[in-house]
Amino acid sequence: MNAPISSLPTRSEPGPAATAPVDEASARLDQALREARRLAAPVGFGASAPAPAAAAAARPMPAAGWLMETLAAFLQPPRGTDPLRALVLHLAASLRCDRVALGLRRRAASEMEVLAVSDLNRPSEAAELVRDLHAAMSEAAASACTLTHPSRRAVPLHPGLAHVQLGRVLGACAVCTVPLGLDGRVVGALTLQRDLGAPFRTEEILRLEQAAQFLAPMLRMHVERRRRDPLAGLGGWPAGLAPLRRPLMLGAAALLCALALLPVRREVVAPAAVHGLHERQLVAPRDGFVAVVHARPGARVVEGQPLVDLDGEGARQELRAAEAAQSQAETAVSEALARHDQAQLVVQMARVDEARARAEQARAELERGRVLAPMSGLVVAGDLSRSVGAPVRRGEALMTVAPAEGFRLVLWVDERDIAAVRVGQTGALRVSASPGRAMALTVTRVTPVATLREGRNGFEVEAALAQAAPALRPGYEGVARLEAGRQLMVRALLGRLPDWLRMSWWTLAG
Structure with a gap:
């Protein structure tokens, strides 16, 4: 009953097992049940014999008939129902279980995955429950034999912590996990839960183990077919469209190919920036300091409008010194004329010309310290409002003006x-x-x-x-x-x- 998977009869091809004579399978299963009842009697299973009338009313379905109905529930599910869900629903109803879960390996070396739960439409809706079920299935797969909780007497192998934890999910319930073996490997597991007052009997476990031998190859083929055809498990095709499933899929594939070969417009996408048609950059005409800022970026300006004034204190001092020298020279010229001193007159007139030239140069320097707009437009760059008093060097860029x-x-x-x-x-x-x-x-x-x-x-x-x-x-x-x-x-x-x-x-x- 708790024999390892490797000792159970396995076959590499499901054909002979699925086509075995029903009579022979029924005879073998009935003989195994009689032997199980005989062995369970001393340890409390079936110790008291029921009355003849009660025994007739509670007589279970024959093992072969139950097995055939289980296989039919999987092979011929109701229209629009997933075969895996139909299987767990049948097991829950026939064995009077509160919950039946089925887990399978999608590939030989992959992790066990819970694919169907009898009381859940989608296993993903209850993450914690699925995690506990997965742990119980992994324990049974690791031990390669059937595990029950509470543990039956005279069984050397006891369930692990995962089965104990799963037994507390419904308050207090009995748990049984039967691994599905194929070619000496565990390809899946069935986990059943029901009230603790009705633990799983030996004959029920034998039935489940016998059914597992027939279901394992069929479930493996079902998983492989679903992996090859992802649309096979969607179901839900209307009755009128079920015969047209293949033509519709071929038509959809042809439509996708036609759309893929449809010519469409090609475009080159590039970031762009807007610049003025011709921009003028204003530079500092001389060394100095920023004194006054008349315009900021975004302001509209007209040709000749002052934009920036540079500090002209040095030029103003030079202008005052030149004007003072010019005044002194002109006074000396007047005195030389009064004295009729021709030599002194020539010298003082030369000094007057020199002072006048210095004054003109100082005035020019003052004019050059004011930066004017070269054309009408917009100031697009050069915010000097926070640079008042900052030094600038000759040729340094101050502002950029572009036409509007x-x-x-x-x-x-x-x-x-x-x-x-x-x-x-x-x-x-x-x-x-x-x-x-x-x-x-x-x-x-x-x-x-x-x-x-x-x-x-x-x-x-x-x-x-x-x-x-x-x-x-x-x-x-x-x-x-x-x-x-x-x-x-x-x-x-x-x-x-x-x-x-x-x-x-x-x-x-x-």
Whole structure:
């Protein structure tokens, strides 16, 4: 009764076991039951014989008939019912169990998986219960023999902690786990639970072990068929569509192939930035300090408007010194004229000219310290409002001004897509500031020099808008899509995977 799986009769092919004569199987099983009753009598199983009338009313179904009904419940389940669930429901009803669970190995070396529970439509709905059932099945698979809780007397092998824990799930219940053996390996297990007052009898365990020998090859074939055909276990086909299952699946496959070969539009997607049609960068005309800032980025300016004033204290001091020297020289000229001193007159007039030149140079330096707008437009870069008093050097960039009308687009195209971009190619642009509006564009120039961006290599492509966009501003960023012909839908779904595989193969194999 608790014999190891290796000692039970196993067959590598399920055909002979499934086609054995019913009479011979019934005779062998009835003989085993009589022997079990004789051995169980001394230890308390069947110690008192029931009355003839009560015995006739409680007489169980013959072993062969019960076995045939069990196999039929699995082989011919109701329409739309999973065979595994039909099997556990039949075992729960015929053996008066509160719960019957079936676990199988999907592959020879895989972990046991609980696939059907009689009182659960989906085993995944009760994770803790499934975990306890899995532990009990694993214990029986490790011992390769039937385990019961509470343990029967005169049985040397006692159940492990998993069976004790599972016996507490329903408060207090009896548990029996029968492994399913095939070719000397455990391919699954059946775990049964019912009230503790009705423990599993020896003849019931013999029936389960006998049924396990017939069910093991059938369950293995069922699992392999489900693994080969994942749609086989879905079920639920309407009665009118069941004969059309194969034609419908072939039609669906043909439709998928047709859709995969359908040509679709190909587009090159690239990030884009909006720049002014021609931008002017303003630099510091001389060394100095930032004194006054008249405009910030985003401000509209007109040509000649002051933008930045540099500190001109040194130039003003030079201007005052030059004006003072000029005044002294002019006074000396007047005195020389009064004295009719021709030599002194010539010297003082030269000093007047020198002082006047120094004053003009100081005034020019003061004028150069004021940076003016070179054209009307927008200030797009250079926020110096927080740099007042900061030193600047001659030639250092201060601000950038771009015209308010007329823009150019700069697209960054990945090097894997640059071959599909040509001058004159059309596309559309959407900026983050107004994502609901698409603006038409045309490629005007492809830069032949690659640039690195975010660790990838790419090329800058310039484009122009087909129509004026008053709401557009320099500095806007968005995404551009360039039309690049047509391609198969399967190629569009795979993306760059074929190119990566081709490049990897060429790299490895040459």
